[in-house]
Amino acid sequence: VTLAASAGFCFGVKRAIEMAYAEIEKNNGAPLYSYGSLIHNKEVTKDLDAKGLHIIESLDGIDEGTVVIRSHGVGKFLYDALAEKGMRMVDGTCPFVKKIHTIVNEAWNQGKSIIIAGDGKHPEVQGINGWCGNTAIILESPEEAKAAVLDTEKDYAVVVQTTFRQSKFDDMLAILREKGLKMEISQTICSATEKRQKEAMELSQNVDKMIVIGDKKSSNTQKLVEICKKNCENTVHIETICDLVLKTFKKDDRIGITAGASTPPAIIKEVVVTMSEIENVNVEEVSFEQMLEDSLVTLHTGDVVKGTVIQVVGEEVSVNLGFKSDGVIPRGEFSRDTTVVPSQVV
Structure with missing residues (x-):
């Protein structure tokens, strides 16, 4: 790992x-x-x-x-x-974002038009646009840069979302230069973002499976997923350990883990520890306790299993799954129909 x-x-x-x-x-x-x-x-x-x-x-x-x-x-x-x-x-x-606000506001006050390379729906880009009276031209891709109708007589100030991919921004700049624009370009991609993306690219090229941890709404996490999938088809995106289907991993897998800029250390640690426990099991040194554990059913997120009802107490159903502990199903999780009484049907 x-x-x-x-x-x-x-x-x-x-x-x-x-x-x-x-x-x-x-x-x-x-x-x-x-x-x-x-x-x-x-x-x-x-x-x-x-x-x-x-x-x-x-x-x-x-x-x-x-x-x-x-x-x-x-x-x-x-x-x-x-x-x-x-x-x-x-x-x-973020101080890096604050710097972009200053660049945009000063350029706008000087009469320049603003171009932002980034996702127009992202709060960072919306905030940047708010420092030039929401007049910025927002371009998210080389295709949009190519299709944009821009005035060669105007002066433009170009900035870029801090979490944007450098290679995509370079492609967009090449297209804008071909249009013959007068541009003052500020390279405002965060150095930490660039470093994280480079590490993700290198790591995903040398592992069997890749785990990217981060919120589904996180822009920089989505870009990490995109980068990793290009190099490792077995890339999964999870928000917490609960999203990880452990049975898809094997003891001899080489596993890479990265995480978005908004992922807390505790969530990362939980994933790393869990994956390391899978990695570190040594078959030759299995104790009697471990063999007993192995004889029991192993359950994973997403499994559909059969069990035997062993008792119903206070409208809670206890089920023997062959696991090291019994499953307990409270009435609220027993059925979508709130009128169903567990003790009357099992």
Whole structure:
């Protein structure tokens, strides 16, 4: 099992998370909000919400409290709105993203048109666009760059989403140069992103199976999956260990693991430890206890199994599966029909 060196939290995400937990710790009961998801990871945002940091998508009806700005950043409008309301703000914007805001805003104030290479639906790109009055031309692919109708008489400032693939951006720049545009290009892909993608490419070329850990909505995780699948057809994308179907892995598999920038260390560690336990079983040194364990049924996520009902107590059904412990099915999980009473049908 090989874990990519740069897997997991990047500097910007780690900084935003630390700022959020610091605010929670010192909060005295005043309203505390995150403008949009602080990072793209459901497990983290769920924990933050449970501790009192609630996600909002607008300031409508909110006039007091503290707002933590997400790591992906926001447009200038929010800073102005918070100042107008006199609300406190904690800026968790990634410094690399903040730099793009400055570049775009200065270029726009100089009368230049803005081109952003990136995903127009991604909050980072939407935030960047908010620093030029939402007037940017957003291009996501070489095909879009080729189809774009642009004015050769204008001056353009070109920036790129921090998690964008460098090779794709290079292809797009080549197309834009062919159009004869006057461009000032800022290479704003995050160096940590570039390093993570390079490691993923190299690792996926030298393993039998590749695991990419990260939220399904995470842009940088999706790009890691895309890169790994090109080199290793046995690439799986999971959010947590619960998504991993362990029976697809064998003891002699060479397994590579990487993770998106918003994946917490605890989730990565759980996957690495689980895979390492599969790897480290030595058949020649199996104890009696291990042989007893092996004689029992092994269950994996996604298995459909038969069991024998051994008792029904308090509308909970206990089932013998031949596993080391019995299965317990509460009434709420027994049937989609809420009127069904387990003790009357088993």
